[in-house]
Amino acid sequence: MPLKVFNTSSRMLCFDNRESRPAKHVRDKLAAIREVWEEWLERLPYLYNPGPEVTVDEQLVPFRGCCPFRQYMPSKPAKYGIKIWVACDTQSSYAWKMQVYTGKPTGGGLEKNQMTVLGCA
Known part of the structure; x- marks a missing residue:
């Protein structure tokens, strides 16, 4: 195109x-x-069945535009972007489940059990 x-x-x-x-x-x-x-996200699990080994990691998608939940991470190559928690198959790196981090909850409490939210626990 x-x-x-x-x-x-x-x-x-x-x-x-x-x-x-x-x-x-x-x-x-x-x-x-x-x-x-x-x-x-609803279709991702239907397209691929992960193996027994799944890992959860954060990924920073580079983005410099206007966004209320843009993150600054000085340790990443692209310092600004949108942070996404991703559950991936360890063999193929297929993204099985994902969650966009939109900031702290309105209550201001700590975020716990991210793996449970992604359905991996």
């Missing part, structure tokens, strides 16, 4: 209704793409 066609298509691509986004954004920082993200 030529770059000009890609840029034109990406400007016209929209995943949600801009008028209802502020109301949804109060509850969910990932509201703009939540439906598409959940649909994609």
Whole structure:
């Protein structure tokens, strides 16, 4: 696909209704793409069955744009980005389950049992 066609298509691509986004954004920082993200995550386990060895790790997807949950991690090659917790098969590195880190919970408590949230415990 030529770059000009890609840029034109990406400007016209929209995943949600801009008028209802502020109301949804109060509850969910990932509201703009939540439906598409959940649909994609729902299909990941159907496409591949991981082996007995699964690992959970964080991944920083490089991103310098405006985002309320962008992270700064000085130890990573790309210092700014979106942090995603990923459960991967150790043999093939297939991402089996994923969770976007959108910041601390509203209660301000510690986050525990990330593996349980990903369904790996």
